[in-house]
Amino acid sequence: MTDTLYTIGQMCDEFEVTPRTLRFYEAKELLSPIREGQKRLFTKRDRARLKLILRGKRFGFSLEEIRQLLNLYHIGDQQVTQLARTHEVAQKHLGAMIAKRDELTLAISDLQDQLKWVEDVLANRQSKAAAE
Amino acid sequence: MTDTLYTIGQMCDEFEVTPRTLRFYEAKELLSPIREGQKRLFTKRDRARLKLILRGKRFGFSLEEIRQLLNLYHIGDQQVTQLARTHEVAQKHLGAMIAKRDELTLAISDLQDQLKWVEDVLANRQSKAAAE
DNA sequence: AAGAAAGTTTACGTAAACGTCAAGTGGTTA
DNA sequence: TAACCACTTGACGTTTACGTAAACTTTCTT
Known part of the structure; x- marks a missing residue:
């Protein structure tokens, strides 16, 4: 140690x-x-x-949510009788995090689409300006 | 419309x-x-x-961060002279979001590992109890 | 027409997550 | 030993994101 x-x-x-x-x-x-x-x-x-x-x-x-999550990483401290409850909390959080990631992936796609749009507009302005 | x-x-x-x-x-x-x-x-x-x-x-x-992001989705309102700046802001946010997702993916793996651990302990307790 | 329902402004209250003094303690370096 | 750190404990202040209560107008319902 x-x-x-x-x-x-x-x-x-x-x-x-x-x-x-x-x-x-x-x-x-x-x-x-x-x-x-x-x-x-x-x-x-x-x-x-x-x-x-x-x-x-x-x-x-929130810090309070984090406080509950933290116990997962120090199971040595826990009483075996509370392990089941700990397990339940963990799964709930895991689900929330996975959902969050999926939604984040979606949000990223959205933003990328918007970016393309902006780039197209900027490109058009360039070619228009060159044509004059 | x-x-x-x-x-x-x-x-x-x-x-x-x-x-x-x-x-x-x-x-x-x-x-x-x-x-x-x-x-x-x-x-x-x-x-x-x-x-x-x-x-x-x-x-x-934060709501203030969101307020800035929101402008990206209503480019119609913007002046063309500000599009470049908008594009820059958008890319910054996109980078941040992708980083966030990657970190989230990592955090998910961590939590899944911990869960396995808990499950193992619970399983051992079961088999031990059954042996008596 | 009377009251209930839905909406409005104004204004003060609140919980979370710290920031910011103020006043003191304990080592250490000149 | 004087001054200067780094650290400590209160205690009050601040920002964000709303909640809540009061007093009022407009609209719907019976």
Whole structure:
């Protein structure tokens, strides 16, 4: 086990977030850095979780939704009696993400069509201008 | 041209939003329903835009980002001199969306792996229980 | 004509996700 | 030891995206 620990400043530099953000996530129980006296020290686990948090945010999930998802990635913590519930939540999220990707694919096609349109108009303007 | 018009109530039923939401979007200049006296009447154009707004929201875009994107879909309004700029903005957004989809695909794989793990644990518990 | 239904503006309230001071602690470098 | 970091805990401020309540007009229904 590499037990490298990170200060709040190092974390901020790496992940491009502010200290306020990390403390906020801790208050919301998304992260749980250990303490050395007053200071927070972030572990490998915190870093993995933060990656997932930021990823989740980019997809429009709320912090509360993310908090539930996070448990999936640290099953060691869970009681076996809650695994079934965890599994259910996971599948729901998976479905949502797949749906989201499909819709995103569609949106991309739409936008590409629009782009073609714009390019055609621009091309026509060019050839017209050349003809004069 | 089908010039079907819709009241605010009809729009709300169809798109599952509240009147407040539609008025808010109008205030933010995302929609521009015409008026019959006091009342708003929503056109085909508004409906198309609303679809795009709601889609954008699902992907975590802010209303302000969406407002910029929306112009891409109503090029008729634009001046030709601004088309090039529009084209540039469009490509930027397209790139972002494609990146987002790729990352989402990756996130889906990750989650699927985790699910397998959970399923394995659950299966083991079953076989163990059966053995006793 | 009376009331219910649907729509309107105005205005204040709210939850989420932080930003921004203020005031203090703990090491360390000049 | 003085000053300077990096870090800490409050506590209040801010933006986004609406919710909600009040007071009113217009339209439909009975």
